[in-house]
Amino acid sequence: MVGAEELIKKVKEYNPGADEALIRRAYEVAERVHRNERRASGEPFIIHPLAVADSLAEFRMDEASICAALLHDVVEDTEESLEKLREEFGEEIAMLVDGVTKITKLKSKSREEYQVESLRKMLFATARDIRIIIIKLLDKLHNMKTLDYLPREKQVRIAKEVMDIYAPIAYRLGIEKVRWQLEDLAFKYLEPEKFREIDEKIKRNKKAREEYVENVRQVLENALKENKIPSTVIGRIKHHYSIYRKMLRKERTFEEIFDVVALRIITDNVDNCYKVIGVIHNIWKPIPRRFKDYIAMPKVNLYQSLHDVVIGEGGTIIEIQIRTEEMDKIAENGIAAHWKYKGLETDKKFDKKLTWLKEIMDWQQEAPAKEFVESLEIDFFKNEIYTFTPKGDVIELPKGATPIDFAYAVHSSVGDRCAGAKVNGAFVSLRHELRTGDVIEIITSKTQRPNIGWLKIIKTAKARNKIKKYLYDEEKLPARGAKKIEREELPATKAQSLIMIEGVKPSKIKIAKCCNPLPGEDIVGYSDKTRGVIIHKANCDSIKKLKESQKKKVKTVWRSDFSSLVELKVEALDRVGLLADVLNTIAATGTNLDTANAKMLGKEMAECTFKVKIDDLDHLRNLIERIKKLKDVKKIHIGKLGI
Ligand code: MN
8 A cells, every 4th residue: 555655755756846745735634534434345545545646646647636636535425625625725626626526426327328428428528627537537447446345236337337438438538558457347347257267268378378479579579670670579468358359349269369469569760660560571471451550640549559460470360569659658648648747847838737628629630530520429519518417417408508408408397397596506597508517406386387588598499399389388278277277386375465454455455666665664555446555665755745535544564474475576787697696695595486587677777586485574574685785786676565
């Protein structure tokens, strides 16, 4: 097991400018918060983040990645908040930890709904920084290495996820070293018998095999020496899963696959790569059409190499890879090989940190266009966003989609009743534009109905069709339907009014627009034969102007035990986040929101209307006070006294 000091020493070797104290502090925080946790193996939990950080150091990753690796399970598994990490370690490290945590929360649904492709894309999209994915891959790798301690069922689920999602991502990123390890480990748990069979055969034939490969290797090495081409010839190891996959794909036996000799030649420059081909063809016969030039035409994941297949003595098939040292490093470490850590003078031009998007853009330029388009995993940023339900399910939406689109994507009944939304824990308006990685919670209300305004703010065909269908049905059947249902859903008790007047129906009581009395203020009511009772502030100037016939004063009080829905209207200067601010305030007072709407009054003012469930008069008074204090709120009044 590596300790913190060993880790720091390792990082210092390739990055002498690394902030030792920062790494130590990250270790200390992780050690403290995980202190009472154990791995399934019974070992202290801290060995896991340490192991992940250690493997990141092997990839020579920057200190932020190392710290994030140490802290990667802190937010997910413990009470430690992301906010605290941000304060202590800064934005960059907190962002990396948050990214890894979000991916961890991604859960696959039931088998049938297993959206592998979506999840894979989601993973890319969520991780706006490539380092997040590298940390996550190494996290998975360490978990796979310690999978023995988990129950069989869990082993299979995790192994399946690794085979379907993480190994292909490692491949896509060209991190071959991690890819084959993930594959072999997953293979071991998914097909234990086949794994054992292949494992035994490999071991049984190992010695003879190695001798044979060594002979072939020597022949080639000598020939290259004679031709004065500086190079190293390595006998390649075939991994369990790659043998198995080839057996399946090519319908060959183990022997047919295993007997193929695989050699890799590393030389110093591109010219010599091509020269090596000449030397090889001088000794052995090439198999037609098996030569591939990935140096001139790199793969999407930036892999470069010459591939050739020749027939050796006794008809042995020899597979050959030829590349430079630099290409070899990229082939093994993939995108991690490109990562430049901070703090080195020579790396100044890399100071502008490469973001994930930029990396992808660069790939797009370098890779042949068609191949790029075919590599579906990375076309996510074009027109799609990936959002989560609170349970971690992925909802794929077009760019510009709103919470209403999301609600309809979940289920049309959720869409039809969509009254509000929380994005990443905060209330937003229904027009809020969703972004990749957002976690969305839809607030539904039994009395909410689709309205024509929604058609302007939605982006998906599903939402459009459902809303249109609803509106169409309503017009066709105006007398039935919604209204009737609404009445049924009202509380069983008679509708109350906020203001109590002996012998007057709640529906006949109205608030005067001139003075806009608010709950708790001194009020007077004047009865008007045609309009009912109008409520003014006791000191309202317009009372004096009332005609004698309108001055029939009635005894009027606020009901302190009032408990019902109230309609509040808030007028404010329109700005981004206005509705969200009001909704947050409503939520902060523990008030249940029934519906929320907003419309423009002229060019600058907006009127937001809320139906809220009020418990008593003090509750309402407190709520109004708090909304009044919000920035840009100009006026608040009661629309309906009781519903
Ligand atoms: Mn972990």
